[in-house]
Amino acid sequence: MESKYFGRLFWTMKNDYNRNIVTLDQPGKQTGNCAKKASKKTERSEKALSTQQKDKCQKVMEEVVVLIVGAGPAGLATAACVSQFSIPYVIVERENCSASLWRNRTYDRLKLHLAREFCELPHMPYPADTPTYIPKNTFIKYVDDYIECFAIHPRYLTVVESSTYDFNGKYWSIMAHDMAKCKIVNYRAKFLVVASGENSVENIPVIPGLENFPGVAIHSSCYKSGIDYSGRNVLVIGSGNSGMEIAYDLASHGANTSIIIRSPIHVMTKELIRLGMTLVHYLPLKMIDGLLLMMANAVFGDLSRHGITRPEKGPFVLKSETGRSAVIDVGTIGLIKKDKIKVHGRITKIKGKTIEFEGGKEASFDAIVFATGYKSTTNSWLKNDEDMLNSDGVPKKEFPNHWKGANGLYSAGLGRRGLAGIAMDAKNIANDIKRSIDSMCS
Ligand SMILES: Cc1cc2nc3c(=O)[nH]c(=O)nc-3n(C[C@H](O)[C@H](O)[C@H](O)COP(=O)(O)OP(=O)(O)OC[C@H]3O[C@@H](n4cnc5c(N)ncnc54)[C@H](O)[C@@H]3O)c2cc1C
Numbered sequence: 001m002e003s004k005y006f007g008r009l010f011w012t013m014k015n016d017y018n019r020n021i022v023t024l025d026q027p028g029k030q031t032g033n034c035a036k037k038a039s040k041k042t043e044r045s046e047k048a049l050s051t052q053q054k055d056k057c058q059k060v061m062e063e064v065v066v067l068i069v070g071a072g073p074a075g076l077a078t079a080a081c082v083s084q085f086s087i088p089y090v091i092v093e094r095e096n097c098s099a100s101l102w103r104n105r106t107y108d109r110l111k112l113h114l115a116r117e118f119c120e121l122p123h124m125p126y127p128a129d130t131p132t133y134i135p136k137n138t139f140i141k142y143v144d145d146y147i148e149c150f151a152i153h154p155r156y157l158t159v160v161e162s163s164t165y166d167f168n169g170k171y172w173s174i175m176a177h178d179m180a181k182c183k184i185v186n187y188r189a190k191f192l193v194v195a196s197g198e199n200s201v202e203n204i205p206v207i208p209g210l211e212n213f214p215g216v217a218i219h220s221s222c223y224k225s226g227i228d229y230s231g232r233n234v235l236v237i238g239s240g241n242s243g244m245e246i247a248y249d250l251a252s253h254g255a256n257t258s259i260i261i262r263s264p265i266h267v268m269t270k271e272l273i274r275l276g277m278t279l280v281h282y283l284p285l286k287m288i289d290g291l292l293l294m295m296a297n298a299v300f301g302d303l304s305r306h307g308i309t310r311p312e313k314g315p316f317v318l319k320s321e322t323g324r325s326a327v328i329d330v331g332t333i334g335l336i337k338k339d340k341i342k343v344h345g346r347i348t349k350i351k352g353k354t355i356e357f358e359g360g361k362e363a364s365f366d367a368i369v370f371a372t373g374y375k376s377t378t379n380s381w382l383k384n385d386e387d388m389l390n391s392d393g394v395p396k397k398e399f400p401n402h403w404k405g406a407n408g409l410y411s412a413g414l415g416r417r418g419l420a421g422i423a424m425d426a427k428n429i430a431n432d433i434k435r436s437i438d439s440m441c442s
């Protein structure tokens with residue numbers, strides 16, 4: 001595609017790219033509020049508060065063809081795909097690095113639960129010697145290689161604070177704060193790609209008495225390893241993949257570990273999920289579920305006496321209808337069966353170190369890990385997205401039509417389908433932008 005076509009759209013100052021790169025070692029590194037008490041006020045918001053002097057910042061306007069918000073896997077994949085069509089874009093990232101979730105907010109023992117064939121970003125296969133289940137640092141290396149391969153230059157420490165569609169001018173008006181340069185940039189973009197993630201901010205529930213809990217209370221995004229908890233009484237709240245794996249890690253490091261499992265969950269092995277994902281191309285989801293449940297029951301047996309029951313819908317139907325993932329067992333179930341990890345129901349209240357559970361049981365804890373998931377934050381900055389996202393900031397339309405809104409608005413990575421879904425979204429978005437540009441230019 002010839003560059004003259006873009007003259008009719010918007011051009012961007014490409015020379016600015018490199019000056020915005022900040023490395024991990026520079027100030028502003030996001031390590032989360034790991035050693036502090038859990039609080040909804042994260043380091044990021046503290047940084048935002050400390051920049052109330054924003055009024056003193058320089059204000060500039062910049063026209064771009066495509067603006068991508070977020071340099072996680074979804075934003076990077078979209079950047080790579082649009083660059084394949086030589087479509088100019090700018091990608092902004094609030095943190096000082098790409099894939100910040102993976103670098104700064106994941107625990108040490110994390111490996112991808114899905115086999116590598118389901119975790120590839122577009123246009124770049126994994127090296128042949130990559131293990132089937134990729135350790136987090138290998139995935140981060142892949143992301144770094146991806147950025148280099150597609151010459152992606154995110155503008156780091158640049159947080160998008162508001163975005164509205166200008167119906168007269170027919171462009172997206174996006175206000176971003178470049179924290180490194182104290183600059184407020186008003187981008188005008190023909191196309192806006194929301195790639196800010198389903199896991200944008202930590203979800204910490206309100207629990208009566210938490211404010212007076214004298215021990216350490218952290219979110220799973222701050223948890224690194226059980227090494228510091230040996231011999232301590234630790235409660236993990238939440239039984240998604242993070243909670244179940246963190247409970248295993250704590251118990252393996254000698255912590256007296258308990259976990260709250262408040263809802264039915266599907267427990268599977270990674271091999272069973274791999275089999276199911278392979279069969280998706282050949283069999284209906286209900287049939288796959290029947291098969292997997294039979295095999296999972298043979299592996300784990302009836303877990304109801306340990307406080308674990310299965311949802312009514314099978315794991316693949318549930319994932320496709322609600323986005324809820326099955327829990328992939330990393331050894332937690334074995335420790336629950338041996339009573340090395342205790343299972344509790346919901347918390348009713350916290351009184352000092354004592355935590356009271358439904359049914360009146362009580363126990364004393366030194367630390368709490370909130371593995372209670374995350375939320376999208378798009379609703380705090382994105383307006384005129386009514387066709388695309390609901391009030392929780394996730395797509396309204398069902399898969400596979402969830403990625404496209406109106407007026408050149410797209411979402412990448414919000415379809416609750418992990419890295420495999422991200423690759424599909426990125427390709428769809430780039431193809432659609434290319435079609436729109438071609439039709440504008442013809
Ligand atoms: C512990 C853990 C393990 C996981 N393991 C797997 C796995 O094995 N396989 C799998 O498929 N999925 C896994 N996931 C899900 C995972 O989140 C995604 O697959 C992947 O990281 C999503 O990429 P993303 O780019 O959509 O979002 P993110 O990785 O969250 O990236 C979004 C980026 O947008 C930035 N951002 C947000 N708001 C703004 C703003 N206003 N302005 C500028 N930038 C902004 C954020 O800083 C972030 O860097 C895991 C999630 C967690 C929490």
Ligand SMILES: NC(=O)c1ccc[n+]([C@@H]2O[C@H](COP(=O)([O-])OP(=O)(O)OC[C@H]3O[C@@H](n4cnc5c(N)ncnc54)[C@H](OP(=O)(O)O)[C@@H]3O)[C@@H](O)[C@H]2O)c1
Pocket residue numbers: 110111112113114205220237238239240241242243245260262263325346371372373374
């Ligand atoms: N290795 C891997 O691949 C890996 C590892 C970790 C995470 N992940 C992925 O990362 C994403 C996030 O996972 P996650 O485990 O952090 O979050 P999650 O899947 O959203 O799970 C959150 C858990 O917290 C529970 N919860 C929420 N509020 C609660 C409350 N007030 N009291 C008690 N429990 C509460 C939820 O229970 P309810 O269901 O009852 O709401 C759920 O069990 C998922 O997509 C997951 O698959 C992948």
